[in-house]
Amino acid sequence: MSELNNQNRHNYSKYDEMSTEALEQILRLDFGSLDETESDIDAILYISEVIEKRKRQSNEIDVDTAWEKFKTKYHPYTDGRSLYDFGDEDSNQTSEEGISKISLHNGRNLLRFRRLMIVAALLVACLFGGIMVAQASGIDVLGVVGRWTDETFHFITAGSRELSTHKVDSEFYETVELTLDEWGIDKDLFPTWHPEGFVAQEPRVANLNDSDTISVSFKEKDRSYSVRISCFYVPTAETGSFEKDDVLIEEYLHNGDIFYIFTNIDTITATCYDGECMTTIGGSLTVDELKHIIDSIGGN
């Protein structure tokens, strides 16, 4: 390639001001010309050098321009903190002009959202568990729901249910059953079994404005318990309150009826309300004795 002396470069300076596309057109025209005498080799070389220089320059990265572009369009902070710094937002902003803070912190938002969802899921699970416990303790299968606090127990709604008949041998059983028949109760509600050593006392009856009650007490040497059946004229939510301690209430199912068993310091009580009659067994009994008494209702 011939070298262009300064004088010739000066003559070709006009090409420096022409666009790259125009210079390339000149080259194409020269290449396509059939008359070789018209071709200015030096000019062609000059033009080629200009074009080549321009292409090299367009491939070079302007570092400063690129850095400015990054800071304005991609970098979320102006104070140089890491993108992975999820700490509390620093109220101190840099004073660098022309830089705006990008408000969307995708990584931190996603983590917070995930944590909140986990907490919400745990709380929903606790809520659901509480509802299940509540249903288990108060499900209105028979139309009767027992409600209790740590101190008292009572029935709050009424339903109705009938028990199957059976036969028995228990002192005063017949007396009680006849009395219930007189009250229009055709269910077998009185237990047919009592623990050995206990002696039944004479039944007692109370006739109130909204209910009739028959009670039989059983006495042993140092212990006693009673069986009391109260039948209400109409289903009611007001059946009275039972004292209890903070031991959990046990639901004991017998012949389709739920007996709620709970303790009151040194005694134990089991009670069932079928919407018509409330049967209560309570006194100085063991849990097994109490359940055996319950199981004997209906002749089992």
Add this chain to the structure above:
Amino acid sequence: MKRILSTFVATVLLITCCIGTSWAASEVDTYASLTLSYYYAEMFNGGKGKASIDFSVSSNKFVDEIGVDSIKIYESDGDYVKTISGTTSNGLIGLDSDWHSDSYNVSLPSGSYYAKVTVFATVGSVTDSRTITTSTVRVS
């Protein structure tokens, strides 16, 4: 979005706390009893010029005294009317028993009334009592 989630979490937490607390439905004291096991009291219209107060009190043991210590009558607006004290003579108290239940009539002028019935049971030197407020009844 964050505010909505926070509100939801707070609501769920509040509901969970409510379900976990006591379902108190009785106006009784807050401890188990050594002498009392069950009690009930209610007021009814007892006919012309009368109110009838039912009560049923039981213990899981044979106690020295059991029944009604007092019946305080109030007008429906809360004005005090009178008190009936329980005795064995008027049938409000039973002796050496595990259960006492009856219906007691009170003479009252026409109006609406309710009663606060205090029941009790005594074993030796230990006496426990509870007060039950009846519903309001119209006496004609």
